[in-house]
Amino acid sequence: MLDRKFILENVDAVKLNCKNRNVVADVDRFVELENDRRVKQRELDSLNQESNVIAKSIGKCKTQEERDAKKDEGRVVRDKIAALQQELKTLETEQSAIQRGIPNMAHPDCPIGDDxxxxxxxxxxxxxxxxxxxxxxxxxxxxxxxxxxxxxxxxxxxxxxxxxxxxxxxxxxxxxxxxxxxxxxxxxxxxxxxxxxxxxxxxxxxxxxxxxxxxxxxxxxxxxxxxxxxxxxxxxxxxxxxxxxxxxxxxxxxxxxxxxxxxxxxxxxxxxxxxxxxxxxxxxxxxxxxxxxxxxxxxxxxxxxxxxxxxxxxxxxxxxxxxxxxxxxxxxxxxxxxxxxxxxxxxxxxxxxxxxxxxxxxxxxxxxxxxxxxxxxxxxxxxxxxxxxxxxxxxxxxxxxxxxxxxxxxxxxxxxxxxxxxxxx
RNA sequence: GGAGAGGUGGCAGAGUGGUCGAAUGCGCGGGUUUGCUAAACCCGUGAGCUCGUAAGGGCUCCGCAGGUUCGAAUCCUGUCCUCUCCGCCA
CATH class of the missing domain: 3.30.930.10 (Bira Bifunctional Protein; Domain 2)
Structure with missing residues (x-):
């Protein structure tokens, strides 16, 4: 398969290549999904960070009350993470199906033709x-x-x-x-x-x-x-x-x-x-x-x-x-x-x-x-x-x-x- | 097929559920010392993604996939692989 970043940066060349190779692949949809994925991934990263910070702070809590409050906080973050992960998974499934369908780029000297x-x-x-x-x-x-x-x-x-x-x-x-x-x-x-x-x-x-x-x-x-x-x-x-x-x-x-x-x-x-x-x-x-x-x-x-x-x-x-x-x-x-x-x-x-x-x-x-x-x-x-x-x-x-x-x-x-x-x- | 044991960084090998991306040794890179080399000593040494001009920061990864938990290399389930013993067999 082609590199995600490469596809994103060479949309027109990839599309032309698909056309030359007689392959139908929804490159536009891929790009859309990839942009979406990046945003979601960043969100997920920061949620994970949040959750890590909370988890680490619990070990240092003095009182049981403090501890319980942090636990609740952590649980809330975890739920958000789970939901976001699910979204990402769905998105990635669709995306990688498209990605796998995109053929390799062709050598510039390859004869161009349908069959x-x-x-x-x-x-x-x-x-x-x-x-x-x-x-x-x-x-x-x-x-x-x-x-x-x-x-x-x-x-x-x-x-x-x-x-x-x-x-x-x-x-x-x-x-x-x-x-x-x-x-x-x-x-x-x-x-x-x-x-x-x-x-x-x-x-x-x-x-x-x-x-x-x-x-x-x-x-x-x-x-x-x-x-x-x-x-x-x-x-x-x-x-x-x-x-x-x-x-x-x-x-x-x-x-x-x-x-x-x-x-x-x-x-x-x-x-x-x-x-x-x-x-x-x-x-x-x-x-x-x-x-x-x-x-x-x-x-x-x-x-x-x-x-x-x-x-x-x-x-x-x-x-x-x-x-x-x-x-x-x-x-x-x-x-x-x-x-x-x-x-x-x-x-x-x-x-x-x-x-x-x-x-x-x-x-x-x-x-x-x-x-x-x-x-x-x-x-x-x-x-x-x-x-x-x-x-x-x-x-x-x-x-x-x-x-x-x-x-x-x-x-x-x-x-x-x-x-x-x-x-x- | 049956019964056990185990899978951690390039290799070897630790790892009480929080301070572990991970001790230690070897290897590797750089440096100091030294006629040269070696030895000794010091420092550094996994990958992917991401933010940043940079310095640096964040996330993920301890066979793989799930689960429990605020938190998992560590507990649970499944799965794959490796090793030992038994059976079978070219």
Whole structure:
């Protein structure tokens, strides 16, 4: 969320940003409530002071009568305090609901537009689009998977419903290889590898900007608990420093996390969802960075650079997209997606996403840093990025690797992790 | 799952319901002394909000949320977490 004071001092900019991002938020009402809150808070402070003075004076009273008189006085003040507190609470509830709905400010260079149609392509990957001979019709990954018995969608549906699947045979080894490839690379780049919980407390979900309940929620919640299945390890990794204040000398902290990701995909039926493209569960290696404010833009470029390196090395053609304001999502200040070429869909499809959330996420998580010798603590900046989302990467690797003889060649970089270099029968 | 114990400042660790935002030690910052370093000594050292040009003042925070009271770190209830023992188990 944004800082209350910042909103108050930048009303017009915040409103314009909401408009650009296609978000409806009653900023005026927020300002009204904030002004009211400040007045009431000051009143409350002075009432508390009054009550403290009375309470302290009782200890020094000489006579019982004096004492009783003071007690009555104190009781009156306490009643006033209780009433005022109630008012404040009501006010703050409404206010923070509005505040949470106000999205992060956007980077000045973000393309402005209502939806993904306004996204701009920034650059392309090293690998050229596939050139198959005239007349060769590439199979999509569902057909390839069937041909080589790599994915059992029917079995997944029988066991867990539509949107679930069993990986089988080479696909299993391919998932593990992709994970190892990504993790090894990230460790070399200074990321601390983790395997995170696949569940998190709802408070952590909210801190990272995910909403566990509601109509449009993407989140599976666990009945009778305060836990949800995570949609990404961004949630667990972000939660790692919730309510912590860390020494600036320890920064930056770069983590990568392997986790399963669960998404209900409510309302996504009918959209491009064949096969592995849109599923309820997949594995992912996620990058997450906590850093100082003046470092976050550079780290954002670094995360994008790593993602590009991974997909270049996987020999998958892609384009990089700078996400338009209307398509950013709440916490992001700027977001780049890599869209890989997917021959089966004959178009690009999103395979990674990296966001600079500046202090927006950290404020809600209460994740701060302190500079030695300086007074006060400040909010960290947080960034996240997909290293490899296995389902979609697998899809791209299978479709892009297919040869005209029907076999599927594995990218060179995965060979150290695979006991085969092509899928053939 | 059952039975106990405990959660206090960066850490360790005190704390009769009022004089406690909190002793003490360590750590950290500054200073004195000293060829240098160390030691010793002295001073300072949590966060957020708020009033003030400033000096300085006020409020809140002792896991979290409530309650009792004129007054709660201290009493009560709930909750979360940690530790020990038992059971169960990959």
């Amino acid at each position: 993904d149609g306004a996204n701009t392509v920034v650059c392309y990957g090293k690998t050229p689009l596939p050139k198959w001979s005239e007349g060769f019709k590439p199979l999509d990954h569902v057909e390839l998977a069937e041909k080589y018995d790599l994915i059992d969608f029917e079995g997944g549906a029988r066991v867990a419903g539509a949107g679930f699947y069993f990986l089988k045979n080479e696909a299993v080894l391919l998932e593990l290889a992709l994970e190892q490839f990504a993790i090894n690379k990230l460790v070399k780049k200074g990321f601390t590898p983790t395997i995170t919980p696949d569940l998190a407390k709802n408070s952590v979900l909210q801190g990272t900007g995910y909403i566990p309940r509601g109509n449009e929620t993407q989140i599976y919640t666990i009945e009778n608990t305060e836990l949800s299945l995570i949609a990404t390890a961004e949630i667990t990794l972000g939660g790692l420093l919730a309510d912590e204040t860390i020494d600036s000398e320890r920064l930056p902290l770069k983590f990568c996390g392997v986790s399963h990701c669960f998404r209900t995909e409510a309302g996504a039926a009918g959209r491009a969802s064949r096969g592995l493209y849109r599923v309820h569960q997949f594995s992912k290696v996620e990058m997450f960075v906590f850093c100082l404010p003046d470092q976050s833009e550079a780290f954002h470029e670094e995360l994008l650079g790593i993602e590009r390196e991974i997909f270049d090395e996987l020999e998958i053609p892609y384009q990089v997209v700078d996400t338009a304001t209307g398509d950013l999502g709440g916490p992001a200040y700027r977001k780049y997606d890599i869209e890989a070429w997917m021959p089966g869909r004959n178009t690009y499809g999103e395979v990674t996403s990296t966001s600079n959330c500046t202090d927006y996420q950290a404020r809600r998580l209460n994740a701060r840093y302190k500079v030695k010798g300086e007074k006060g603590a400040h909010y960290l900046h947080t960034l996240n990025g997909t290293a490899v989302a296995i389902s979609r990467a697998l899809l791209a690797v299978l479709e892009m690797g297919q040869q005209e003889d029907g076999t599927i060649v594995m990218p060179n970089v995965l060979r150290p992790y695979l006991p085969f270099d092509r899928i053939a029968r």
